[in-house]
Amino acid sequence: MGVFNIVIAGVGGQGVLLASRVLAESALASGMDVKQNEVHGMAQRGGSVISFVRIGEDVRSPVVMPGTADLLISFEPLEALRYLHYLKPGGRLVYNKVPLNPSTVASGLATYPPDVEERIARSCPGSRGIEALSIARDAGNVKAVNMVMVGSVLPNLPLDPRVVEEVVKEISRGKGFDVNLKALAGGVAAAGA
Amino acid sequence: MKKILSGNEAIALGFSDSGGVFASGYPGTPSTETLEALARIGDVYCEWATNEKVGLESAIGASIAGGRAMATMKHVGVNVAADALLTLAYTGVNAGLILMVADDPGMHSSQNEQDSRNYAKFAKIPMLDPSDSREAYDFVSAGLELSERFDTPVMLRTTTRISHAKGVVEPREKLPPRIREWVKDVPKYVMLPNYGQARHQELEKRLLRLREFAETTPLNREEAGGNDLGILTSGVSYQYVKEAYPGASILKLGLVHPLPEKKIREFAGKVKRLMIVEELDAIFEEQVRAMGVRVDIGKDRISLCGEVSADIVRAAAEEADAAKGAAPAADLPQRPPTLCPGCSHRGLFSILGKLKVFVSGDIGCYTLGALPPMSAMHSCICMGASISAAHGMAKVNEIAGGRGKPVAVIGDSTFFHSGMTGLLSMAYNGGSALVIIMDNRTTGMTGGQENPGSGRVLAGELSRQVDIIALVKALGVDHVEEISTYDLKETEAAIRKGLATPGPYVLVDKNPCVLRYRVKTIPVAVDPEKCSGCRACLKAACVALGLVSSGDKPKVMIDPDICNGCDVCSQLCKFDAMYKK
Ligand SMILES: Cc1ncc(C[n+]2csc(CCOP(=O)(O)OP(=O)(O)O)c2C)c(N)n1
Numbered sequence: 001m002g003v004f005n006i007v008i009a010g011v012g013g014q015g016v017l018l019a020s021r022v023l024a025e026s027a028l029a030s031g032m033d034v035k036q037n038e039v040h041g042m043a044q045r046g047g048s049v050i051s052f053v054r055i056g057e058d059v060r061s062p063v064v065m066p067g068t069a070d071l072l073i074s075f076e077p078l079e080a081l082r083y084l085h086y087l088k089p090g091g092r093l094v095y096n097k098v099p100l101n102p103s104t105v106a107s108g109l110a111t112y113p114p115d116v117e118e119r120i121a122r123s124c125p126g127s128r129g130i131e132a133l134s135i136a137r138d139a140g141n142v143k144a145v146n147m148v149m150v151g152s153v154l155p156n157l158p159l160d161p162r163v164v165e166e167v168v169k170e171i172s173r174g175k176g177f178d179v180n181l182k183a184l185a186g187g188v189a190a191a192g193a
Numbered sequence: 194m195k196k197i198l199s200g201n202e203a204i205a206l207g208f209s210d211s212g213g214v215f216a217s218g219y220p221g222t223p224s225t226e227t228l229e230a231l232a233r234i235g236d237v238y239c240e241w242a243t244n245e246k247v248g249l250e251s252a253i254g255a256s257i258a259g260g261r262a263m264a265t266m267k268h269v270g271v272n273v274a275a276d277a278l279l280t281l282a283y284t285g286v287n288a289g290l291i292l293m294v295a296d297d298p299g300m301h302s303s304q305n306e307q308d309s310r311n312y313a314k315f316a317k318i319p320m321l322d323p324s325d326s327r328e329a330y331d332f333v334s335a336g337l338e339l340s341e342r343f344d345t346p347v348m349l350r351t352t353t354r355i356s357h358a359k360g361v362v363e364p365r366e367k368l369p370p371r372i373r374e375w376v377k378d379v380p381k382y383v384m385l386p387n388y389g390q391a392r393h394q395e396l397e398k399r400l401l402r403l404r405e406f407a408e409t410t411p412l413n414r415e416e417a418g419g420n421d422l423g424i425l426t427s428g429v430s431y432q433y434v435k436e437a438y439p440g441a442s443i444l445k446l447g448l449v450h451p452l453p454e455k456k457i458r459e460f461a462g463k464v465k466r467l468m469i470v471e472e473l474d475a476i477f478e479e480q481v482r483a484m485g486v487r488v489d490i491g492k493d494r495i496s497l498c499g500e501v502s503a504d505i506v507r508a509a510a511e512e513a514d515a516a517k518g519a520a521p522a523a524d525l526p527q528r529p530p531t532l533c534p535g536c537s538h539r540g541l542f543s544i545l546g547k548l549k550v551f552v553s554g555d556i557g558c559y560t561l562g563a564l565p566p567m568s569a570m571h572s573c574i575c576m577g578a579s580i581s582a583a584h585g586m587a588k589v590n591e592i593a594g595g596r597g598k599p600v601a602v603i604g605d606s607t608f609f610h611s612g613m614t615g616l617l618s619m620a621y622n623g624g625s626a627l628v629i630i631m632d633n634r635t636t637g638m639t640g641g642q643e644n645p646g647s648g649r650v651l652a653g654e655l656s657r658q659v660d661i662i663a664l665v666k667a668l669g670v671d672h673v674e675e676i677s678t679y680d681l682k683e684t685e686a687a688i689r690k691g692l693a694t695p696g697p698y699v700l701v702d703k704n705p706c707v708l709r710y711r712v713k714t715i716p717v718a719v720d721p722e723k724c725s726g727c728r729a730c731l732k733a734a735c736v737a738l739g740l741v742s743s744g745d746k747p748k749v750m751i752d753p754d755i756c757n758g759c760d761v762c763s764q765l766c767k768f769d770a771m772y773k774k
Contacts, residue, residue, distance in 0.1 A: 011528065012530065013533075021197075021359075024197050024359055025197060028195065028196075028197050028361060033361060034197065034359075034360070034361065035325075035358055035359065035360045036197070036358065036359040036360075037354060037357060037358035037359065038357065039301040039302075039353060039357065045530035045531055045532070045533065045558070045561070046528075046530060046531045046533065046736050047528055047529055047530035047531070048527075048528040048529075059360075060432045060433075060435040060436045061429075061432045061433050061435075061436040061502075061503055062325075062354055062358035062359075062360070062429070062432065063354065063433075063502060063503075065502060065503055065504050066521075078525060078526070078528070079528070081522050081525060082521065082522065082525050082528075083521075084521075084522065085520060085521045085522070100736070100755075101736055101738075101739045101752075102526050102527065102528035102529075102736070103528070103529060103531035103564075103734055103735075103736050104526045104527050104528070104529070105526055105739065106731065106734070106735060106736045106737070106738045106739055107565070107566045107731045107732070107733075107734045107735075107738075108566070108728050108731040108740065109565055109566060110526035110527070111526070112526065113524075113525065113526070119522070142754055
């Protein structure tokens, strides 16, 4: 198998890093080589965050180049549009439909484009939007958006969904365990719906 | 058992598994998680020093006392520690000593992108440059052995894509810590000029022996491939090269100083074109050219600025323009990092912006106060510079006449790092600036580490919490006052008083970091009947605020999931439109 490239985009504080960790650990548990990389440091300060997970037999660079991602998972619509060019032709996009204002919009210096979803649909016809916030809320914690998003791409991963579930259990060890599993299942259901 | 580790975690585990005894450092992206991971592993003593110089000096002491030691820091931290480093190169070590330094090509979270390889050349000491987590782990034990064998400090250099990228590591068997004898050796460790002269001779001889070592060590390895193109590279650039040209001839350096001259000459002789792929400075290229070896592709085609990538390697080798896949969507609003909802720094900058004073800034979360719409910071050079630079400004203003007092803003961790000395100097020299210390009880920007003001040490145990107000007084400042920047009126009054009073004047805000201490308060709501849509509250630059269209003028709305109830926006509102449920 070649290398399967995943890009996860979102906003600092949304849990992009934990979602990346789940995918990377799942790849290792499946006996594959993996590299995962995001630039953090300022990640929790509400800035745009992008993370790469590369899965395969022998993975070299930790960075996904634009135009080569098999899968783009975005936790926010504007961030989906911002990183859409990472997808390769025919690559798949799954995104959370709930917008978050960037500070530039919140302070009145810019406006949130009203047509983000239309633009996504135009450039990436097979994309899928998920109501991740309400699914997370139903699962018991609005912070579980990251697990909803992981659930929503389970069918698109070169990984056995049961392995991913085990990793989520292992990573949540005790705290938030059932919430995370519920969120994961909610994501799976939303993707199938 | 195989594990997924970041480069930083791998270095921590490598140190723990290689008989490490003492580690110290100062937080700085992308190096910070190394000591945090070591503290989690829990079997090696480790601590946060007040700054990088202190961290390295403590590691030197640990090495002299016979314990394998490591100091960690980001690239600019080496500037702070350089005084110790350059003479440490003369004394050498007792037990192995590693200086782990994390560079940040691309400046993902730094104020510059200096190339630490210069320091290895400058100090004339060996430097290792791992290309992934696996090597990061292995190079710690290799570095400690090298350090003891050659009686030299060793630099272990990473970049952001090594420190923060995760990959698979298979740990070796763990070595127990061995503590060497603690010996007195005056000519070796006391760098008076006559002893120093002898040690300098020793350093030059050691460097020659290291050059020989570089020729044969497996840290440097040749990967045979086609003879059309040969690539000399190291670090993460090696991975980009492998990605772009899996079958190329490669000379991969693990030891990047000193260089293996014979090996490079031999390699260059075997290939038609020699290409050098290195991020940032032309360190390899300049040395290879000085050997009289022809370099066909190098910094003429790979920028001195920013990161390398597989696409950049390909474009350079093919002498083509960098591949331009689909372009990113233009015209999207930026999403820069911003002060957290509820952050104690927010109130301060809304007042400073309003008062139109010159703010001499420093490095920390509060540097975000420089961004619009607050735009309330006007210089920021390096850690600690806020106070000393404000002092210089105040002196010139005194000479020029008719100008206001400058304001320095500095965080607690930065104050302990190198702000205290500036304040002492200002008080001593009769300076006159207003200094505001934002004591949020943590080193916030780097992820919320402990510091002398937080009352805990790296491993989490309670420790003595320094009294900043008493400290400021002891430095020679009479006017020092505690304020709460959540109260805008009080803050404005205190700042005005500080500006009107001649001499050094210090205000200290002690509200804790809401992120680190998980402070959560009741969100603010907007009464749409009262909101006039004037946007005064948007000056708070808070992501909880947004505009919703209603009739002709959009009104403000607050997202209760995001708002942390700090009430800064409601104090900016002139129509009393905001309330708490
Ligand atoms: C010499 C040097 N060391 C480390 C850093 C990394 N760094 C940036 S800001 C910061 C500390 C900020 O803490 P503090 O002053 O308490 O302010 P806060 O972020 O909590 O507001 C550090 C360690 C740096 N930029 N320069």
